[in-house]
Amino acid sequence: MVSKKRLGYGFRGYRGPVIPRAPRSIRKRVPHKKLVEESQLCAFELLAAVAGKLLFESESSASSNVAEAKSQLGSSRDRNEKRQPRDDKALKSERLDHGSCAESAFVPKVCVEDRNLFNCKGIPQAENDQVVELTAVHVSSDFQQKLDCVIKLGISVEKSLDENATCKIESSNFIGESLNSKVESGSEVQSQDDKNQIGLLSMANTSTVNDPIGEYVNTNVLSDPESSVKFPLYRDSKPDALLKKRYNNVKLGTRDDDENSFRCNKSSTKSRPLRPQPRILRHRMRKMMTSKYWRATPKLMDYELYSTSEGMKTFYRYRKSMHARERCEQAPLKKRKLSDRSFSVAIDQEQSSDSIFNLPEKASGASIKGHAKAKDPNVTFSIKSFKVPELYIDVPETATVGSLKRTVVDAVAAILGGGIRVGVIYQGKVRDDQRTLQQAGISQCANPDNLGFILEPTFTHVSPSETPKKPPMLFPCADRPLPRSPISPTTRSGVSNASVDPPLVTKSDNVDNNEYILSPTTPDNKLTDGAILDSKALIPAPAHPMNVEPLAAIPANFKHKRSEMSQRRTRRPFSVTEVEALVEAVETLGTGRWRDIKMRAFEDADHRTYVDLKDKWKTLVHTASISPQQRRGEPVPHELLDRVLSAHSYWSQHQSRQHGKHPADPLNVDSREVILGA
DNA sequence: TTTAGGG
């Protein structure tokens, strides 16, 4: 279609590659212009906050003026958002991984035990810790644009809400903790004027409404079955630890307490959001036009959900408010993490220490505890939170709360229905699954802060136009009976028909897979074709069926083969987790530092050379530049692709290595925000 | 050895 070079850069509001391909020496000379834009970024956040406020006010027929809100926000911001001085040195995010720990995926048996987590009831009303935040942004007077309501779905176990009372701009996916970057107006502001609640709506369940947030609940906002769901997967894919570290490194903000921390450092890209991006919009529309309409039905677990939901969203938006759309998307479309209760996984580990590593709840999603008890030297992982794909739910203001709930349930069910893989990232690194925990250092690590478990939905974007090839995700072994299934069939307790049975954990055969597929048995799951629908057990299955190649099947000789006169290495497609790790690293380190990137995120992934990473990045950029229909292989969550583009664009402008100089500021995570809804 | 790019 379009030449990647043309399309790639200027994409999504990012300025085109400022740096034309030229001799390195020249290219490296681009000066940083980051600081300059920072203020703009903040301004944007303020704007968003104000918008939210406005909407909120309008909803409650309260009146106020932007200026007021602005000033309030501003003041509060000043007070609350003390930023650490920028220090380029700090930018070096090297400390990210001092220790090296291998990472391996293991089957969270837990899920089995705690299957509620995967039920449609995963969003039980009883869980008062689950909150759906609705950020209603309404830019009116000043911008004449009305932003759609964006619901941030976030079931969080924490009570951080009372702290970061307003307008969260970003949130991490780690459930247990809210590693959110948000524009914090500060509780002070809230107290000052209730009306200033920046459209933060919490309404998980009535019971939840008890806390501070309760007062901000605006039930009027939602009321209409019409809704759409979007799954910008992995938007906040950074592992907690990573995120945290990075921020620390980048001194983006003080992060003593995740709950209270805030960030206002949007990358330069942030500044662009305010401008409409017709092209993108068009692109989206086109995409959505081709996608199917998705309904919240029992079948919503189809893999196509991804595309459909997105398409629907787009469609909806188009119809509803194509106008201010662009803006809106960039607004604090924050969403949150899906949380679940914690459970623990016991893993064999030769270790009998009594040491208990309890991860600060906020810091990590898991805690490791050395089991001193029985002779059974185990390491107990108490996973308090999972990083889950972001879930965007777009519903009209007129939607009912009930419909919202349904939508959420459907969305969750859809995600689960597609199967879920678990990725493990330790200290930001993805490693061989073969490594033992001990080898990986996970068990010994006193500071398991960086241990993150990521749920990776496997449903993929099925392009309607695409020929029905292989199911986005399949379980080759699906048809096999799953004998030792610890899971017992559960009743489908889905809200609105949508339901998910207990998840099925599948081990992926992928060479470097570091995740396991968790495939819920879905009666209506066409893709799985009922094969595994009823079976519940642990079965090995390729994480990326499409990529499974003959060679991969014989990993035994893998290493030896190499010895033979430059035998072409066996192809080992990057898993989503790996891609994410790569993206993360590049975002922080920039391109051109593949060696560092390798060490940072793939140090123990012996089979990934920096050249591989570089190549992968190259292909990622390309992939992100082409239409989804042209993509092949395991689909990469578009969210990641967005990040790829962002980072690519960003680093095109900010050379990561200025002739031996310190690197430019890492691409701020928040910059991704901008492209979110696009 | 790393980078950067073309193959």
Add this chain to the structure above:
DNA sequence: CCCTAAA
């Protein structure tokens, strides 16, 4: 992924 020129 491979191959290599350059750095």
